[in-house]
Amino acid sequence: MLASIVPPMATSRDTPGSALKARERVTLTRDIRDVPEGTHGVVKVANGLTWARYWVQFDNGHWVGSVSASDLVREGDYEEFKKRRAEEALRPKAEAAPAAPSASGEGAAGAASGAASRVPAHLLERSQNARARKAAGGDS
Numbered sequence: 001m002l003a004s005i006v007p008p009m010a011t012s013r014d015t016p017g018s019a020l021k022a023r024e025r026v027t028l029t030r031d032i033r034d035v036p037e038g039t040h041g042v043v044k045v046a047n048g049l050t051w052a053r054y055w056v057q058f059d060n061g062h063w064v065g066s067v068s069a070s071d072l073v074r075e076g077d078y079e080e081f082k083k084r085r086a087e088e089a090l091r092p093k094a095e096a097a098p099a100a101p102s103a104s105g106e107g108a109a110g111a112a113s114g115a116a117s118r119v120p121a122h123l124l125e126r127s128q129n130a131r132a133r134k135a136a137g138g139d140s
Helices: 075-090 106-113 121-136
Strands: 025-028 040-047 053-058 063-068 072-074
Touching: 025 053, 025 075, 072 075
Parallel strands: none
Antiparallel strands: 025 040, 025 072, 040 053, 053 063
16 A cells, blocks of 8 residues: 555666666767777676776677776667767857966956855955065064
């Protein structure tokens, strides 16, 4: 009775970015050694704590060890992966980083706001005041 009320829990297989498990079918997303992109295979060993990597036996007969999780997708997700990669290639690149402050002091106002450095304004002001005191000879 309780099972009919509680919805089933999502498993790691339901989420696209989750870790792969042994015996899962995968597809390679870039050329690695003698295995071309798009080759299907089976995960034989999954290991790694902070960086997931896998031993994969590919359908072309090659075994490749230490394949990064970023180089593999589940076999059914490969077409979606190719679409996302094509869309990302078409997106404009992010704007370049802001120019370095010039010696004339133009960057001081931007730095004082903390916008460029992400440092809170009160800490930047405290630092600026300490530099002014030191320059005046009031602080050693």
